[in-house]
Amino acid sequence: MHSAASQWDHLVQEGRVHRSLYTDPSIFAEEMIKIFGGTWVYLGHESEISKPNDFVSRNLGLRPIILTRDGSGKINALLNRCSHRAATVCRLREGSARYFTCGYHGWTYSNGGQCVSVPGDDAYGPDFKLGRYDLARIARLETYRGFIFGTLNREAPDLVDHLGGARMLIDQWLDRYPRAELVVRSSAHRMVMRANWKLVYDNAGDGYHPPFSHRSLLLMTARRHGPDRDMSYYGTSDPDDCAMYTQSLGHGHTFIDQRPEMHADSAWKRQRPQPGRETYEAQLRRRLGNEEAARLLEVAVGSGMNLNLFPNLLIIGNQIQVVEPLAVDRVQVTWYATTLDGVPEEINVLRMRTQEDFPNFGEVDDGANFEACQQGLAIPELEWVDISRHLHTARERLDAQGILTGPISDDLHFRAYYQEWKRLMSAELNLTVG
Amino acid sequence: MTKDESSAGAPSLYVNDALYERLIALDRLWKQPGDPPAPELVETCERLIKREARLLDDGEFERWIELFSRECIYWIPLGRANDPRREVTVEFHDRRRLTDRVARLRTGSAYSQIPPTRTCHLLSNLEIFSGGAGELAARSSFVIQTYRAGVHRALAGWCGYLFVNEDGGWKIALKQINLIDGDEGQENNSFFL
Numbered sequence: 001m002h003s004a005a006s007q008w009d010h011l012v013q014e015g016r017v018h019r020s021l022y023t024d025p026s027i028f029a030e031e032m033i034k035i036f037g038g039t040w041v042y043l044g045h046e047s048e049i050s051k052p053n054d055f056v057s058r059n060l061g062l063r064p065i066i067l068t069r070d071g072s073g074k075i076n077a078l079l080n081r082c083s084h085r086a087a088t089v090c091r092l093r094e095g096s097a098r099y100f101t102c103g104y105h106g107w108t109y110s111n112g113g114q115c116v117s118v119p120g121d122d123a124y125g126p127d128f129k130l131g132r133y134d135l136a137r138i139a140r141l142e143t144y145r146g147f148i149f150g151t152l153n154r155e156a157p158d159l160v161d162h163l164g165g166a167r168m169l170i171d172q173w174l175d176r177y178p179r180a181e182l183v184v185r186s187s188a189h190r191m192v193m194r195a196n197w198k199l200v201y202d203n204a205g206d207g208y209h210p211p212f213s214h215r216s217l218l219l220m221t222a223r224r225h226g227p228d229r230d231m232s233y234y235g236t237s238d239p240d241d242c243a244m245y246t247q248s249l250g251h252g253h254t255f256i257d258q259r260p261e262m263h264a265d266s267a268w269k270r271q272r273p274q275p276g277r278e279t280y281e282a283q284l285r286r287r288l289g290n291e292e293a294a295r296l297l298e299v300a301v302g303s304g305m306n307l308n309l310f311p312n313l314l315i316i317g318n319q320i321q322v323v324e325p326l327a328v329d330r331v332q333v334t335w336y337a338t339t340l341d342g343v344p345e346e347i348n349v350l351r352m353r354t355q356e357d358f359p360n361f362g363e364v365d366d367g368a369n370f371e372a373c374q375q376g377l378a379i380p381e382l383e384w385v386d387i388s389r390h391l392h393t394a395r396e397r398l399d400a401q402g403i404l405t406g407p408i409s410d411d412l413h414f415r416a417y418y419q420e421w422k423r424l425m426s427a428e429l430n431l432t433v434g
Numbered sequence: 435m436t437k438d439e440s441s442a443g444a445p446s447l448y449v450n451d452a453l454y455e456r457l458i459a460l461d462r463l464w465k466q467p468g469d470p471p472a473p474e475l476v477e478t479c480e481r482l483i484k485r486e487a488r489l490l491d492d493g494e495f496e497r498w499i500e501l502f503s504r505e506c507i508y509w510i511p512l513g514r515a516n517d518p519r520r521e522v523t524v525e526f527h528d529r530r531r532l533t534d535r536v537a538r539l540r541t542g543s544a545y546s547q548i549p550p551t552r553t554c555h556l557l558s559n560l561e562i563f564s565g566g567a568g569e570l571a572a573r574s575s576f577v578i579q580t581y582r583a584g585v586h587r588a589l590a591g592w593c594g595y596l597f598v599n600e601d602g603g604w605k606i607a608l609k610q611i612n613l614i615d616g617d618e619g620q621e622n623n624s625f626f627l
Contacts, residue, residue: 187521189522216541220534275531361538
């Protein structure tokens with residue numbers, strides 16, 4: 001037997017990780033407490049609950065929560081569990097409500113979490129106090145430029161420090177078009193895969209897979225729409241023969257930068273044509289002139305950024321992708337579509353058609369590959385998963401800010417986030433709800 | 435397929451605000467279908483819908499897409515059929531992107547369909563009615579039983595169809611597939627519904 005700390009040292013090694021991280025239900029149960037509790041986890045975006053009394057139902061790991069904006073405008077993350085017999089008090093995915101009444105015995109809570117009514121409360125004796133039965137809440141809640149994060153770890157660093165090197169990249173993603181405000185109210189694709197949640201997270205920073213896993217998309221695009229479209233910059237013979245790179249930003253956050261290829265000239269020009277392309281481009285050019293239209297059309301296309309905030313937020317293209325573990329071998333990937341307030345409507349229409357493209361033409365093949373990984377991981381005798389690419393090629397560079405940069409196909413992402421994973425799993429965490 | 439047949443160089447010009455507004459306005463038609471057309475037109479529509487389902491189940495996607503009109507839409511809303519200009523959909527394709535979708539599956543490298551999903555489309559509760567302006571419309575409930583790689587699944591919902599007469603024959607101008615759970619997590623639906 002290994003001691004607790006050395007158990008994780010054994011399972012997460014420098015260039016390989018153990019299969020049980022993807023298959024062992026007891027490790028999964030511990031992750032749902034420590035990873036999705038011990039660090040800042042993305043919960044939602046402020047624009048999803050923009051008005052007083054708006055709410056959305058979410059999960060922190062496997063814990064159901066309600067994200068509310070109460071009457072005073074304050075954001076709350078409440079544990080969705082009646083203080084009485086544990087039933088969820090909010091059973092809708094989104095809406096507007098000042099109160100949540102448990103359907104079972106009628107206990108009622110304000111959208112700020114206060115217990116305001118218990119039917120027949122005198123039966124609980126003279127010392128009964130409503131205030132003792134408020135909904136539990138996520139102890140710490142902080143936002144960065146609209147992104148709402150929560151943690152049960154009172155000792156976690158402040159959110160801005162935790163985001164660290166990722167902050168500047170969030171800024172760049174949000175500031176692609178001046179004065180435009182990101183809005184997350186355009187529905188979401190939800191895809192379920194029979195795979196461990198980390199197979200999705202692995203893929204988010206894997207710059208090695210596109211020419212292979214997405215071969216069907218690349219082939220179809222080249223055959224039907226000609227060369228130099230979309231992701232044609234991912235070569236197959238030498239994946240690192242390009243201007244793209246990958247980075248470790250600290251705290252398990254990583255980044256793949258496709259911009260040096262995708263946005264080298266015009267991402268709009270290289271985009272495979274999406275429905276409405278010609279109509280709305282012509283409309284914009286007519287109304288705003290070629291120069292302004294051309295600038296705007298670049299934000300109709302994906303950002304060329306893959307920014308991965310450990311453990312569950314993947315900013316990809318123009319979407320906010322959230323990794324939602326369901327079971328050790330089951331995960332939901334939710335792709336929240338985004339629009340921009342402050343750009344002509346044509347841009348947002350084009351963004352809708354663009355944002356549903358990759359889930360249909362690309363993510364489906366990744367999903368099949370994740371499920372194939374999960375099947376292969378079932379073999380007990382074959383214990384290890386390789387994450388050693390570019391570990392010994394001396395092509396990674398550390399800068400003064402502590403950001404480590406490597407070639408695009410580097411497994412840096414895996415090694416970086418697994419260090420943070422191991423740190424959290426090994427730590428004695430003091431997790432509490434408020 | 436020859437290179438000319440597969441290339442998509444021609445522009446696609448029909449997806450515009452007028453089209454989107456028409457699609458949203460159709461909601462009234464699906465909720466209050468009108469009277470049936472002449473019996474021979476009812477029979478034509480029925481045959482077209484059944485043929486469409488059969489070609490999908492047989493994996494004959496190139497023949498399937500030829501059942502659609504030149505300016506067709508294949509649309510799977512996310513939950514309610516809201517304005518696709520403001521919300522993403524599960525899928526929303528003009529003919530060009532629908533053809534891309536078929537061509538992707540034919541590359542031999544579309545891993546989501548290796549092995550392919552086997553499907554059985556069951557259609558019921560069929561209502562056929564006038565769609566206005568020389569068009570016909572239909573609404574039917576469906577269950578698609580699927581099997582792939584050891585996994586059985588059932589998808590259910592209702593479809594709205596618009597048919598137009600093009601070059602002397604009736605073609606599908608719109609197939610709107612309303613899953614009962616389109617807004618919930620979907621597994622691998624990379625075949626055609």
